[in-house]
């Protein structure tokens with residue numbers, strides 16, 4: 001009885017090891033956010049799976065979106081990935097699969113408490129990255 005339990009436990013561990021090996025390794029690009037700028041650690045990125053780690057170095061909430069179109073008012077389908085509601089000192093990550101091309105990293109947060117209200121994008125909170 002004791003021997004049989006050991007075999008069952010051994011099989012379980014084997015399955016866990018196999019599934020862990022299946023995961024591919026994604027590149028990570030750290031992106032600093034502040035008032036009002038988007039500062040990626042690199043602007044040249046390798047095509048494939050990319051994890052963006054958005055760190056809020058500022059004093060206000062920010063967000064980070066990656067899109068295949070530039071501009072403040074772009075359609076939702078142009079936004080390929082995002083991390084929302086990143087508070088001061090907070091870091092949030094998301095992973096996207098990118099083909100070669102030009103992309104925009106931007107914060108389009110609307111500050112409704114300000115008088116008059118404004119969008120962070122209109123304070124130059126965006127930058128361009130190249131995927132190759």
Ligand SMILES: [Cu+2]
Nearest residue numbers: 062107109120
């Ligand atoms: Cu912002």
